[in-house]
Amino acid sequence: xxxxxxxxxxxxxxxxxxxxxxxxxxxxxxxxxxxxxxxxxxxxxxxxxxxxxxxxxxxxxxxxxxxxxxxxxxxxxxxxxxxxxxxxxxxxxxxxxxxxxxxxxxxxxxxxxxxxxxxxxxxxxxxxxxxxxxxxxxxxxxxxxxxxxxxxxxxxxxxxxxxxxxxxxxxxxxxxxxxxxxxxxxxxxxxxxxxxxxxxxxxxxxxxxxxxxxxxxxxxxxxxxxxxxxxxxxxxxxxxxxxxxxxxxxxxxxxxxxxxxxxxxxxxxxxxxxxxxxxxxxxxxxxxxxxxxxxxx
Amino acid sequence: xxxxxxxxxxxxxxxxxxxxxxxxxxxxxxxxxxxxxxxxxxxxxxxxxxxxxxxxxxxxxxxxxxxxxxxxxxxxxxxxxxxxxxxxxxxxxxxxxxxxxxxxxxxxxxxxxxxxxxxxxxxxxxxxxxxxxxxxxxxxxxxxxxxxxxxxxxxxxxxxxxxxxxxxxxxxxxxxxxxxxxxxxxxxxxxxxxxxxxxxxxxxxxxxxxxxxxxxxxxxxxxxxxxxxxxxxxxxxxxxxxxxxxxxxxxxxxxxxxxxxxxxxxxxxxxxxxxxxxxxxxxxxxxxxxxxxxxxxxxxxxxxxxxxxxxxxxxxxxxxxxxxxxxxxxxxxxxxxxx
Numbered sequence: 001x002x003x004x005x006x007x008x009x010x011x012x013x014x015x016x017x018x019x020x021x022x023x024x025x026x027x028x029x030x031x032x033x034x035x036x037x038x039x040x041x042x043x044x045x046x047x048x049x050x051x052x053x054x055x056x057x058x059x060x061x062x063x064x065x066x067x068x069x070x071x072x073x074x075x076x077x078x079x080x081x082x083x084x085x086x087x088x089x090x091x092x093x094x095x096x097x098x099x100x101x102x103x104x105x106x107x108x109x110x111x112x113x114x115x116x117x118x119x120x121x122x123x124x125x126x127x128x129x130x131x132x133x134x135x136x137x138x139x140x141x142x143x144x145x146x147x148x149x150x151x152x153x154x155x156x157x158x159x160x161x162x163x164x165x166x167x168x169x170x171x172x173x174x175x176x177x178x179x180x181x182x183x184x185x186x187x188x189x190x191x192x193x194x195x196x197x198x199x200x201x202x203x204x205x206x207x208x209x210x211x212x213x214x215x216x217x218x219x220x221x222x223x224x225x226x227x228x229x230x231x232x233x234x235x236x237x238x239x240x241x242x243x244x245x246x247x248x249x250x251x252x253x254x255x256x257x258x259x260x261x262x263x264x265x266x267x268x269x270x271x272x273x274x275x276x277x278x279x280x281x282x283x284x285x286x287x288x289x290x291x292x293x294x295x296x297x
Numbered sequence: 298x299x300x301x302x303x304x305x306x307x308x309x310x311x312x313x314x315x316x317x318x319x320x321x322x323x324x325x326x327x328x329x330x331x332x333x334x335x336x337x338x339x340x341x342x343x344x345x346x347x348x349x350x351x352x353x354x355x356x357x358x359x360x361x362x363x364x365x366x367x368x369x370x371x372x373x374x375x376x377x378x379x380x381x382x383x384x385x386x387x388x389x390x391x392x393x394x395x396x397x398x399x400x401x402x403x404x405x406x407x408x409x410x411x412x413x414x415x416x417x418x419x420x421x422x423x424x425x426x427x428x429x430x431x432x433x434x435x436x437x438x439x440x441x442x443x444x445x446x447x448x449x450x451x452x453x454x455x456x457x458x459x460x461x462x463x464x465x466x467x468x469x470x471x472x473x474x475x476x477x478x479x480x481x482x483x484x485x486x487x488x489x490x491x492x493x494x495x496x497x498x499x500x501x502x503x504x505x506x507x508x509x510x511x512x513x514x515x516x517x518x519x520x521x522x523x524x525x526x527x528x529x530x531x532x533x534x535x536x537x538x539x540x541x542x543x544x545x546x547x548x549x550x551x552x553x554x555x556x557x558x559x560x561x562x563x564x565x566x567x568x569x570x571x572x573x574x575x576x577x578x579x580x581x582x583x584x585x586x587x588x589x590x591x592x593x594x595x596x597x598x599x600x601x602x603x604x605x606x607x608x609x610x611x612x613x614x615x616x617x618x619x620x621x622x623x624x625x626x627x628x629x630x631x632x633x634x635x636x
Contacts, residue, residue: 188407192471195367196421197394210411 022290029286035279043095051077052086054093054246059084063262079264081254087264090246091272097158097235097247098276102228104162109169110220116170117177118204122185132178135171143168144233151239161240165227176219180212214291221284225277232273248273302340303511304364304479309337309373311356311363331583333359335535336373341479346505346512348526348543350519350558354580356535357515358402361481364513365399366390377479395425398472402484404464408456414467415452418442421475437474444507445470446500462493466500473504482514486521498525519562523547528616531555534583534591541617551619553596590622598623 024030042049052075061084065072072079078088120131138146150164184190185208193207234240235249243250248269255266311334316322333356341347351357363370366382375382377397385393401407408417418441419434421427428434439449445466456464465485472480482501486494502525505512516522522529523543530540531554539552550556557574576595581587587594593603602622610620 188401188403189409191362191367192399192401192407192468193409193420195365195394195399196471196475197391197424198420202424206412207409211409 019290023286026286029283032279032282036283039095039276042092043099046092050089050092052089054089055244057083066264078268081265087268093246094248097241098228101231102224105165105227106220106224108166110173112170113173114177117174118181121178121181122204138168138171156242172223181208184208218288225280301343303343305340305376307338307374310335310371311359312371332535337537345527346514346525348522348529349515350522351532355532357532358483361483361515395475396477397479398477399481400468400472400485403488404461407468410456413453418470441470441474461489465497479511482512484515539619545614545617551613552621553598554592
């Protein structure tokens, strides 16, 4: 029996492994994935990596330039902000906010989107009409304005940001899942399950879902970059996480007043946003190429 | 054999309604109706194989699926044993599904690529509570795999690791594991190589004997139907035009459509005795079926009445019936063509 089981495991993994191999061959995408992983590590181990306490204000070091400029020193490698807080440490702690909110929003939105998309695509009828119209209506609102409105209504806070962004974000996976479900539900193995007496729940979750998961995962990673930008935008506008919590968007906003004389206050958190979002985008496109054969020529 | 009918289909009709887009509806266009199966009646005796033959698009697969309520029939009755299948509530229907099963045409599309053979074949046991835990299920699945000619050791493999013929065996195992009485075989060998076809047909015949099954065997291949059926029904544009014992229908076909089908079977004996009755044109669109006898647009014998009135089904031999206006007056089309 053991021989058989080993065979089966090898076969089950072979497709995944082949896709992974294709992904690793794409050096740019693989490099970007490493950058993303580094950011995640940075977020997790922030207290051990950060050179200073990100909340410790010290007005003696107010607007201190980065280390390579005149007046810079190693104690504050990327300089300090208007309250004399270490910019590098705040960027490292800020990664926690960006990545946590990005992941949480995508998790909530994808779960809701999968359930709604499966119901709309498989059950059709009035369920589809209600869900699809709701999706159309939500798509009609500009994303950021919708989120700003919700934040203004609910008030700031970590949980509220996640809710405000997930409120609209779920329509993206929902549309993908609905489309894939419409195609998959017509396949004979779904009909076979119905002929055997399987319930709609079984068919949606056990027969259809495993077969449409790859495009959903790809879309989720692409969208995560958008959500990180949106969180930064909300924080920039003062509607996101509240000070003194370090958030990249809020840091960019803090530096606006001194942008001409102390450019580093705004620039470094901006670069952090750019790097993380770019890395996620490039890595997710590599994932898409490797895992979704329809996109490969 | 018809003394004990297991399945009785009465006036079964399946209409598909294509609803036009919102714009088209505003412009006053009406929804289109397609009668895929139109007023079909027949019965299948216990232990019998009824062959259902017809060209692509004639509604034979729809008929098979309507019987199993995979596509809900628009009207008519389906009786199975002493139950009215068309009137069953959802939980009753679920229980009924254990007794009537289907084997699909495409062995690649009919197995979920993400589930193992054990999961696929074991699913009916799970759904109908026929197993005592996972080990018991695997044991039963392994036994079933053995019955259909697969190795029990292949239970943890995925469908893509099997050949077409082996996959069809998996599909057969799945259909049979809940111990059903009746199986709709929807072109189960059409997608397979000829050499594999013979093996699968033999397997189906063996299993029929062992499990006392009844088959509705759908095919467009006359030789396959002729080989394994007890009775044959010939379908054209959603209607049964001729039905009877296999020897009688294939040896002395009475409907001109059946005759043209028979004459299209290639022969290898080289005597050239078979005269080809060629049909004009394609199958008419079921969106806009011909008036009167639906076959008149392509029938070499069509006369005025065929265009105006629908023919009634008449008995033309023992258990043999056909629906054609010109049954009484005409010679066999084949003999006529030979002169």
